[in-house]
Amino acid sequence: MSAISGLGAVNQNNNTSAISSNGATNAEGLSSMFLQLLVAQISHQNPLDPMDGTQYVSQLAEFANVESLQSLKIDSGKNLALQASQQALQATALIGTEVDVAADSIMLEQSGQIKGAVNLGVEADSVQLRLYNAQGQLMQQQELPYSGVGTVRFAFAEQDAGGYYVQADAYINGQPQALTTLLSGEVERVSVGNNKDDIILQVNGLGNHALTDTNQLAFSGNS
Numbered sequence: 001m002s003a004i005s006g007l008g009a010v011n012q013n014n015n016t017s018a019i020s021s022n023g024a025t026n027a028e029g030l031s032s033m034f035l036q037l038l039v040a041q042i043s044h045q046n047p048l049d050p051m052d053g054t055q056y057v058s059q060l061a062e063f064a065n066v067e068s069l070q071s072l073k074i075d076s077g078k079n080l081a082l083q084a085s086q087q088a089l090q091a092t093a094l095i096g097t098e099v100d101v102a103a104d105s106i107m108l109e110q111s112g113q114i115k116g117a118v119n120l121g122v123e124a125d126s127v128q129l130r131l132y133n134a135q136g137q138l139m140q141q142q143e144l145p146y147s148g149v150g151t152v153r154f155a156f157a158e159q160d161a162g163g164y165y166v167q168a169d170a171y172i173n174g175q176p177q178a179l180t181t182l183l184s185g186e187v188e189r190v191s192v193g194n195n196k197d198d199i200i201l202q203v204n205g206l207g208n209h210a211l212t213d214t215n216q217l218a219f220s221g222n223s
Contacts, residue, residue, distance in 0.1 A: 124170035134163035
Protein backbone atom coordinates (compact mmCIF):
# COMPACT_ATOMS: atom_id res chain seq x y z
CA MET A 1 0.00 0.00 0.00
CA SER A 2 2.96 2.31 0.61
CA ALA A 3 3.96 1.94 -3.06
CA ILE A 4 0.54 3.15 -4.12
CA SER A 5 0.74 6.11 -1.72
CA GLY A 6 4.15 6.95 -3.16
CA LEU A 7 2.73 6.99 -6.66
CA GLY A 8 -0.07 9.21 -5.38
CA ALA A 9 2.52 11.66 -4.06
CA VAL A 10 4.32 11.59 -7.42
CA ASN A 11 1.00 12.31 -9.10
CA GLN A 12 0.38 15.37 -6.92
CA ASN A 13 3.95 16.66 -7.17
CA ASN A 14 4.06 16.27 -10.94
CA ASN A 15 0.80 18.13 -11.36
CA THR A 16 2.03 20.93 -9.10
CA SER A 17 5.42 21.26 -10.78
CA ALA A 18 3.85 21.25 -14.23
CA ILE A 19 1.81 24.29 -13.28
CA SER A 20 4.53 26.20 -11.45
CA SER A 21 7.26 25.58 -14.04
CA ASN A 22 5.20 26.50 -17.08
CA GLY A 23 2.27 28.87 -16.85
CA ALA A 24 1.29 27.97 -20.40
CA THR A 25 0.46 24.34 -19.55
CA ASN A 26 -3.15 23.77 -20.63
CA ALA A 27 -5.92 21.68 -19.15
CA GLU A 28 -5.64 19.07 -21.91
CA GLY A 29 -2.01 18.38 -21.05
CA LEU A 30 -2.87 18.03 -17.38
CA SER A 31 -5.68 15.59 -18.19
CA SER A 32 -3.33 13.40 -20.23
CA MET A 33 -0.72 13.46 -17.46
CA PHE A 34 -3.27 12.53 -14.82
CA LEU A 35 -4.66 9.60 -16.85
CA GLN A 36 -1.16 8.23 -17.49
CA LEU A 37 -0.32 8.36 -13.79
CA LEU A 38 -3.65 6.82 -12.84
CA VAL A 39 -3.10 3.92 -15.27
CA ALA A 40 0.40 3.46 -13.82
CA GLN A 41 -1.06 3.31 -10.31
CA ILE A 42 -3.59 0.68 -11.29
CA SER A 43 -0.97 -1.36 -13.15
CA HIS A 44 1.44 -1.38 -10.23
CA GLN A 45 -0.98 -1.77 -7.35
CA ASN A 46 -0.63 -4.70 -5.01
CA PRO A 47 -3.23 -7.32 -6.07
CA LEU A 48 -3.41 -8.49 -2.46
CA ASP A 49 -4.17 -4.98 -1.27
CA PRO A 50 -5.77 -3.07 -4.16
CA MET A 51 -6.62 0.62 -3.98
CA ASP A 52 -10.21 1.16 -2.90
CA GLY A 53 -12.70 3.42 -4.63
CA THR A 54 -12.44 6.23 -2.10
CA GLN A 55 -8.77 6.71 -3.01
CA TYR A 56 -9.68 7.07 -6.69
CA VAL A 57 -12.39 9.57 -5.83
CA SER A 58 -9.96 11.54 -3.66
CA GLN A 59 -7.40 11.75 -6.45
CA LEU A 60 -10.05 12.73 -8.99
CA ALA A 61 -11.18 15.52 -6.67
CA GLU A 62 -7.60 16.74 -6.28
CA PHE A 63 -7.12 16.74 -10.03
CA ALA A 64 -10.40 18.58 -10.61
CA ASN A 65 -9.23 21.33 -8.26
CA VAL A 66 -5.87 21.62 -10.03
CA GLU A 67 -7.54 21.66 -13.45
CA SER A 68 -9.98 24.38 -12.35
CA LEU A 69 -7.17 26.54 -11.00
CA GLN A 70 -5.17 26.12 -14.21
CA SER A 71 -8.16 27.04 -16.36
CA LEU A 72 -8.72 30.12 -14.20
CA LYS A 73 -5.06 31.06 -14.57
CA ILE A 74 -5.25 30.76 -18.36
CA ASP A 75 -8.44 32.84 -18.52
CA SER A 76 -6.91 35.50 -16.26
CA GLY A 77 -3.84 35.67 -18.50
CA LYS A 78 -6.02 36.15 -21.56
CA ASN A 79 -7.97 38.91 -19.84
CA LEU A 80 -4.78 40.72 -18.81
CA ALA A 81 -3.43 40.51 -22.36
CA LEU A 82 -6.71 41.88 -23.71
CA GLN A 83 -6.67 44.76 -21.22
CA ALA A 84 -3.07 45.62 -22.18
CA SER A 85 -4.00 45.64 -25.87
CA GLN A 86 -7.00 47.87 -25.22
CA GLN A 87 -4.89 50.25 -23.14
CA ALA A 88 -2.27 50.47 -25.90
CA LEU A 89 -4.98 51.11 -28.48
CA GLN A 90 -6.49 53.88 -26.36
CA ALA A 91 -3.05 55.43 -25.83
CA THR A 92 -2.57 55.81 -29.60
CA ALA A 93 -5.19 58.58 -29.40
CA LEU A 94 -2.49 60.67 -27.67
CA ILE A 95 -0.33 60.76 -30.82
CA GLY A 96 -0.12 64.35 -31.98
CA THR A 97 -1.20 65.79 -28.62
CA GLU A 98 0.95 67.45 -25.97
CA VAL A 99 1.63 65.87 -22.60
CA ASP A 100 3.56 67.00 -19.54
CA VAL A 101 6.41 64.83 -18.25
CA ALA A 102 8.80 65.35 -15.34
CA ALA A 103 11.95 66.68 -17.01
CA ASP A 104 14.28 69.66 -16.83
CA SER A 105 15.99 69.37 -20.23
CA ILE A 106 14.63 69.33 -23.77
CA MET A 107 16.04 69.05 -27.28
CA LEU A 108 14.37 71.25 -29.89
CA GLU A 109 14.65 69.77 -33.38
CA GLN A 110 13.58 73.12 -34.79
CA SER A 111 12.93 76.56 -33.36
CA GLY A 112 9.94 76.79 -31.05
CA GLN A 113 8.59 77.59 -27.61
CA ILE A 114 9.58 75.73 -24.46
CA LYS A 115 6.52 75.19 -22.30
CA GLY A 116 5.73 73.40 -19.07
CA ALA A 117 4.56 73.72 -15.49
CA VAL A 118 5.68 73.62 -11.88
CA ASN A 119 3.77 72.27 -8.88
CA LEU A 120 3.83 74.25 -5.65
CA GLY A 121 3.11 72.33 -2.47
CA VAL A 122 3.22 75.46 -0.30
CA GLU A 123 2.81 79.16 -0.94
CA ALA A 124 5.98 80.94 -1.99
CA ASP A 125 7.05 84.59 -1.99
CA SER A 126 7.96 84.19 -5.65
CA VAL A 127 8.81 81.57 -8.28
CA GLN A 128 11.65 82.21 -10.69
CA LEU A 129 12.45 80.30 -13.86
CA ARG A 130 15.72 80.32 -15.77
CA LEU A 131 16.36 78.88 -19.22
CA TYR A 132 19.90 77.85 -20.17
CA ASN A 133 21.24 76.58 -23.47
CA ALA A 134 23.51 73.55 -23.86
CA GLN A 135 26.57 75.75 -23.26
CA GLY A 136 25.21 76.92 -19.90
CA GLN A 137 24.39 80.42 -21.14
CA LEU A 138 21.34 82.07 -19.53
CA MET A 139 18.86 82.63 -22.34
CA GLN A 140 15.76 83.84 -20.49
CA GLN A 141 14.59 84.50 -16.98
CA GLN A 142 11.06 85.07 -15.73
CA GLU A 143 9.09 85.32 -12.52
CA LEU A 144 5.74 83.58 -12.43
CA PRO A 145 2.79 85.84 -11.65
CA TYR A 146 1.23 83.33 -9.22
CA SER A 147 3.05 81.67 -6.34
CA GLY A 148 0.19 80.04 -4.43
CA VAL A 149 -0.36 76.32 -3.92
CA GLY A 150 -1.09 74.39 -7.10
CA THR A 151 0.12 73.98 -10.67
CA VAL A 152 1.43 77.01 -12.54
CA ARG A 153 2.17 76.87 -16.24
CA PHE A 154 4.91 78.77 -18.03
CA ALA A 155 6.22 79.37 -21.53
CA PHE A 156 9.53 80.78 -22.72
CA ALA A 157 9.75 82.79 -25.94
CA GLU A 158 10.72 80.96 -29.13
CA GLN A 159 14.22 79.51 -29.14
CA ASP A 160 16.50 78.20 -31.87
CA ALA A 161 16.95 74.47 -32.38
CA GLY A 162 19.21 72.87 -29.79
CA GLY A 163 19.36 71.60 -26.23
CA TYR A 164 18.02 73.57 -23.26
CA TYR A 165 17.82 73.24 -19.49
CA VAL A 166 15.11 74.73 -17.23
CA GLN A 167 15.75 75.64 -13.59
CA ALA A 168 12.84 76.52 -11.29
CA ASP A 169 13.15 77.89 -7.75
CA ALA A 170 10.51 78.86 -5.21
CA TYR A 171 11.62 81.59 -2.81
CA ILE A 172 10.22 81.15 0.70
CA ASN A 173 11.32 83.63 3.36
CA GLY A 174 14.06 84.69 0.99
CA GLN A 175 15.49 81.17 0.62
CA PRO A 176 15.40 79.37 -2.76
CA GLN A 177 13.96 75.87 -2.96
CA ALA A 178 14.39 73.87 -6.15
CA LEU A 179 11.16 72.79 -7.86
CA THR A 180 10.54 69.82 -10.13
CA THR A 181 9.70 71.03 -13.62
CA LEU A 182 7.24 69.47 -16.02
CA LEU A 183 8.00 70.06 -19.69
CA SER A 184 5.52 69.76 -22.53
CA GLY A 185 6.08 67.83 -25.72
CA GLU A 186 4.11 66.25 -28.53
CA VAL A 187 3.56 62.49 -28.46
CA GLU A 188 5.08 60.99 -31.60
CA ARG A 189 4.73 57.28 -30.97
CA VAL A 190 3.14 54.76 -28.60
CA SER A 191 4.65 51.35 -27.86
CA VAL A 192 4.45 48.52 -25.32
CA GLY A 193 7.36 48.14 -22.90
CA ASN A 194 9.10 44.97 -21.70
CA ASN A 195 6.32 44.60 -19.18
CA LYS A 196 3.12 44.24 -21.20
CA ASP A 197 1.37 46.52 -18.71
CA ASP A 198 3.76 49.39 -19.53
CA ILE A 199 2.68 51.76 -22.29
CA ILE A 200 5.59 53.90 -23.49
CA LEU A 201 5.13 57.33 -25.04
CA GLN A 202 7.84 58.75 -27.28
CA VAL A 203 7.64 62.50 -26.65
CA ASN A 204 9.26 64.92 -29.08
CA GLY A 205 12.40 66.43 -27.56
CA LEU A 206 11.88 64.65 -24.24
CA GLY A 207 12.52 60.96 -25.01
CA ASN A 208 10.52 57.94 -23.86
CA HIS A 209 8.23 58.04 -20.83
CA ALA A 210 5.76 55.57 -19.34
CA LEU A 211 2.14 56.55 -19.80
CA THR A 212 1.69 56.31 -16.03
CA ASP A 213 4.45 58.92 -15.56
CA THR A 214 2.78 61.59 -17.68
CA ASN A 215 1.20 64.23 -15.51
CA GLN A 216 -1.64 65.50 -17.66
CA LEU A 217 -2.53 66.70 -21.12
CA ALA A 218 -0.77 70.01 -21.59
CA PHE A 219 -3.11 72.96 -21.87
CA SER A 220 -3.28 74.60 -25.27
CA GLY A 221 -3.01 77.95 -23.50
CA ASN A 222 -0.40 79.10 -21.01
CA SER A 223 -0.43 81.21 -17.88
